[in-house]
Amino acid sequence: MSTTNLISSSYSWGQFTPTLVLVGLALLILIADAFLPRLNKQTCPILGAVVSAGVACFTAGSSASALFTSLACAATAVCLLMAYDYRSLVYASVAGGKHEDGAAEFSALPLLACAGVCALVRSRDLIMLFASLETVTLASYAMSGYFRRNQGSVEAGVKYLILGAVSTGLLVMGAAWFFGATGSFTGDPRFVLAALSNPYLSVGMLLGVALLLAGIFFKVGAVPMHTWIPDVYQGAPTPVSAFLAVVSKLAGFGALLIILLPFIMLQTTVRDMVHSLVLMLAIVAAATLLLGNLGAIPQQNAKRLLGYSSIGQAGFILVFFVSLRSTIIGPVFNYLLAYGIATLMAFYALAILRMQRGSEELSVFRGLGRTNPRTAFMITVSFASLAGVPLTAGFLAKLASFQSLIGSMGRPQFIGLWLLPIMIVCAAAGFYYYFKALRFMYWEKPQANDVPVVFPPVCTCVLALGTLLLIVLGVTPLLF
Amino acid sequence: MNPAIQAILFYVFALGALLSALGVVILRNPVSCALSLAACLAFTAAVFFGAGATFLGIAQLIIYAGAILVLILFIVMMLNVKDEQPAAGSWLYCVLGVVIAGVLAGTLSSAALRLPGATGGRCPLHVLAEHADELCPASNGAAAGQAQTTPAEYGGALPPISMREGESDVSLLGKTLFTHYNLSIVILSFALLAGAVGAVSIGRSLRRD
Numbered sequence: 001m002s003t004t005n006l007i008s009s010s011y012s013w014g015q016f017t018p019t020l021v022l023v024g025l026a027l028l029i030l031i032a033d034a035f036l037p038r039l040n041k042q043t044c045p046i047l048g049a050v051v052s053a054g055v056a057c058f059t060a061g062s063s064a065s066a067l068f069t070s071l072a073c074a075a076t077a078v079c080l081l082m083a084y085d086y087r088s089l090v091y092a093s094v095a096g097g098k099h100e101d102g103a104a105e106f107s108a109l110p111l112l113a114c115a116g117v118c119a120l121v122r123s124r125d126l127i128m129l130f131a132s133l134e135t136v137t138l139a140s141y142a143m144s145g146y147f148r149r150n151q152g153s154v155e156a157g158v159k160y161l162i163l164g165a166v167s168t169g170l171l172v173m174g175a176a177w178f179f180g181a182t183g184s185f186t187g188d189p190r191f192v193l194a195a196l197s198n199p200y201l202s203v204g205m206l207l208g209v210a211l212l213l214a215g216i217f218f219k220v221g222a223v224p225m226h227t228w229i230p231d232v233y234q235g236a237p238t239p240v241s242a243f244l245a246v247v248s249k250l251a252g253f254g255a256l257l258i259i260l261l262p263f264i265m266l267q268t269t270v271r272d273m274v275h276s277l278v279l280m281l282a283i284v285a286a287a288t289l290l291l292g293n294l295g296a297i298p299q300q301n302a303k304r305l306l307g308y309s310s311i312g313q314a315g316f317i318l319v320f321f322v323s324l325r326s327t328i329i330g331p332v333f334n335y336l337l338a339y340g341i342a343t344l345m346a347f348y349a350l351a352i353l354r355m356q357r358g359s360e361e362l363s364v365f366r367g368l369g370r371t372n373p374r375t376a377f378m379i380t381v382s383f384a385s386l387a388g389v390p391l392t393a394g395f396l397a398k399l400a401s402f403q404s405l406i407g408s409m410g411r412p413q414f415i416g417l418w419l420l421p422i423m424i425v426c427a428a429a430g431f432y433y434y435f436k437a438l439r440f441m442y443w444e445k446p447q448a449n450d451v452p453v454v455f456p457p458v459c460t461c462v463l464a465l466g467t468l469l470l471i472v473l474g475v476t477p478l479l480f
Numbered sequence: 481m482n483p484a485i486q487a488i489l490f491y492v493f494a495l496g497a498l499l500s501a502l503g504v505v506i507l508r509n510p511v512s513c514a515l516s517l518a519a520c521l522a523f524t525a526a527v528f529f530g531a532g533a534t535f536l537g538i539a540q541l542i543i544y545a546g547a548i549l550v551l552i553l554f555i556v557m558m559l560n561v562k563d564e565q566p567a568a569g570s571w572l573y574c575v576l577g578v579v580i581a582g583v584l585a586g587t588l589s590s591a592a593l594r595l596p597g598a599t600g601g602r603c604p605l606h607v608l609a610e611h612a613d614e615l616c617p618a619s620n621g622a623a624a625g626q627a628q629t630t631p632a633e634y635g636g637a638l639p640p641i642s643m644r645e646g647e648s649d650v651s652l653l654g655k656t657l658f659t660h661y662n663l664s665i666v667i668l669s670f671a672l673l674a675g676a677v678g679a680v681s682i683g684r685s686l687r688r689d
Contacts, residue, residue: 011663023670030677096686105681112674119667127664135671142678148686157682177591200611204591 010186015122018055018069019132022115025051026108033104041100042087044107049080052114059118064329068121068254071337075246076114078344078462080107082239085456086351090237093147106146110243113139117247121254125185126175126212129255133171133219136251137164140244144236156235163228164218171215177208192262196270206273210280212259219252221314223287230295233307238354241303242347245310246340253317253332264326271412274324278413282322286422289315293426296433302350302362305433306343309386312426313339316401319423322415323408331400338385338393338473345382345466348459349375356453365437367446368453375455376441378463385470387434388427393473398427483606490530497523510561514552521545535649 013020029044056073059066083090083106094102116135123129141164145157175185181201182191195205218225233241260277267274292312299305317335320328353364368376385394402423408414455463500523503516521544528537555561592598596611657665 010660013663016663016667019667019670023673026673026677102681102684105677108677109674109681112670112677115670116667116674119670125664127661128667131664131668131671135667135674138671138678139674142674142682145682148682200595203594207587207591210587 010124011122011128016119018059018073018118019115021055022052022073022111022118026111026115029104029108029111033108039104041091041103042084044104045080045084045087048107048111049077049084052080052111053077055118064257064333065121065254067333068250069118071333071340072114072117072121072247072250075250075340075344076110076243078348079110079239079243079247081458081462082242082344082348082351083107083110085348085459086237086239086355089355090147093149093153093237096149106143109139109143109146110239110247113143113243114247117251117254120251121258123258124187126178126187127185129258130171130175133251133255134168136248137168137219140164140240140248143240143243144232146240147237150235150237152235153237154235156232159235160228160232167215167218167225170211170218174208174211174213174215177204177211179208181205181208187258187262189262189265193266193269196266196273202273206276209259209263209277213256213280216252216255216259217284220249220256220318221252221288221292221311222284222318223291223311226288226291226311229311230299230304230307233310234301234304234360238303238347238351238360241306242344242351245306245343245347249310249314250336250340253336256321257329257332260321260324264324264328267324267413275413278322278324279415281318281324282415282419285315285318285322286419288312288318289422289426293429293433297429299433300362301360302364302437303347303360305362305436306346306350309430309434310339310343312430313386315426316398316423319401319419320404322419323404323411324413325404325408328404331397331404334393334400335397338397338470341466341469342382342385342392342394345378345463346386348462349379349382349455352455352459353453357450362437362440363444365440366444367441367450369442371446371450371452372455375453375460375463378467379441380438381467381470382463383434383437385474387430389431391471391474393470396474486530486606487602490527493523493526493530497527508563510556510564511553514549514556517552518545518549521549533649535653 025048029048032039033041033044052073056070056077059073060070061067087103090103090106091100094106113136116132116139119132120129120136123132141157141161144160145154147153179185181195181198181204182188184191192205195201214225218228221229233244236244263274263277288311292308292310292315296305296308296312299308313335317332317339320332320335350360350364354360357364365379368379381392385392388395388398402420405417405419405423409417497520500516500519504513504520507513507516521540525537525540525545528534528540596607
């Protein structure tokens with residue numbers, strides 16, 4: 001065995017190129033910030049966005065990890081562009097608006113978190129999974145509490161830190177039971193099978209997996225680990241809320257796929273165990289759907305609404321996992337793509353409105369249909385896609401979720417069709433609360449002193465690109 | 481060592497760890513909490529020593545009892561933390577908490593009671609050592625052969641650890657860390673970097689201007 005083989009017996013450095021590039025860039029930004037006092041802080045988010053968009057292009061491929069990596073990098077690029085347009089608020093909230101000290105880390109932290117996601121989707125054992133998930137989580141804690149002069153942001157940071165620590169504890173405890181039962185940190189199906197069929201170990205093994213899933217459910221925002229989402233999304237700076245809603249959620253689903261992969265492979269061998277696992281996933285999915293979609297109905301704050309919406313959408317993605325097939329990676333990715341584009345657009349528009357109209361209530365959308373008709377159309381497309389209106393990507397994504405449940409009829413792990421009415425009710429509820437924003441845009445008159453909102457060119461480009469993607473993906477069968 | 485003495489010591493230390501862990505939760509004074517945490521960690525280290533994991537025990541003592549607890553005590557002193565006030569929650573939350581904790585405790589103990597040695601009055605450490613072969617699927621080739629699917633993309637198991645004569649568990653641990661888990665440690669260093677950057681950017685003093 002050669003030395004290089006010995007040093008990294010199961011991973012190679014080449015797999016982690018995106019991670020290393022992003023961390024290198026983050027270090028470069030931090031060093032430049034420290035040693036170049038005249039550095040214009042606006043260049044940091046732009047540089048970060050350009051490089052992570054480049055990484056997204058270079059890593060694009062057909063394997064699951066390549067798809068997830070490039071989506072995470074592209075979403076990070078959009079969040080950094082959002083941070084660029086949000087800069088005056090960043091300066092005001094970090095250093096009182098007089099100078100730009102301490103604003104560069106705001107671009108370095110998303111890059112570090114994205115580097116963690118890139119490593120996470122390539123991990124094949126629980127050690128790597130934990131290390132990369134912690135990279136994402138630690139950076140996210142700091143980002144949500146970044147606006148220290150804003151009480152909401154500080155509260156969000158503390159809440160996220162404390163609840164996140166509990167979930168990390170559950171994950172580690174699950175990993176310990178998993179190791180105790182299989183003697184290995186890898187999800188190798190041979191060891192999982194041996195542990196599940198061992199009378200001494202099977203209960204411990206299931207307990208370990210349940211604890212691991214509880215830790216991952218926190219990231220994904222599934223009930224009962226969802227309580228942090230509305231508060232943190234509302235309090236955190238808007239670009240960070242967008243990052244948490246898209247990139248962090250993507251990391252959670254990537255980790256869920258990695259943990260469930262051995263069970264997908266073993267479902268014909270150990271039916272009883274896999275059936276109980278599927279039943280648990282189905283119950284969690286049903287609770288997530290109901291709580292996310294029904295909880296969103298009374299919300300008046302737009303960021304809180306998007307928080308509940310992200311819980312509800314996670315419920316639809318969890319339905320894919322209930323069918324537990326090896327082909328779910330594609331539909332899960334497509335759903336995340338449609339959800340990610342629409343959510344990023346909604347948060348981007350909201351960030352600009354927050355800067356110019358000074359509020360994050362839903363009423364901030366008032367009269368946009370008259371003052372900014374083109375942008376209002378683009379926001380309409382994004383909310384329509386989130387709700388699942390036909391001819392948008394969101395419709396086909398939701399349709400695939402229904403199809404995966406119906407398609408698993410007659411399979412040994414089929415849990416029955418009781419999930420279907422819940423999904424229908426939740427999809428209908430989605431139409432109600434997403435269209436509340438549209439009602440404000442088209443049916444409310446602008447107030448007398450409302451001037452047209454100036455959407456900066458970067459924002460308009462991102463919104464236009466997103467609209468185009470949502471419609472093209474929704475009309476042509478490119479993905480679905 | 482005489483197995484009977486080992487069994488007695490195991491139960492004594494385990495009971496001590498359990499009681500001091502309860503103390504961390506129940507006691508109201510932060511300094512008492514920190515000290516019973518120290519006691520809990522020391523008892524756990526003693527259990528590790530009894531199980532033959534010498535390095536783990538020493539690391540537990542040095543890192544947790546030595547470094548982290550001192551840090552906790554420093555924070556308690558610097559912030560002048562007062563006695564914890566009893567939370568004014570409604571009885572509903574109380575019942576819910578008890579139910580959840582009870583379910584978790586029940587599941588944990590049912591999983592633990594299935595292990596050989598949980599009943600019968602023998603020292604669990606000995607019984608587990610006797611059953612080590614059936615309890616570790618990864619190093620046990622017989623069960624591993626039954627699998628129908630063998631995905632090539634998994635990194636494979638850790639090589640079964642066989643201690644050579646004169647090799648300590650420290651060197652084994654070091655070898656495993658710096659060969660098999662080398663890249664994981666690199667990624668973990670990124671996590672520490674993110675934590676450090678975050679702590680500095682949040683902890684820096686606000687300018688009054």
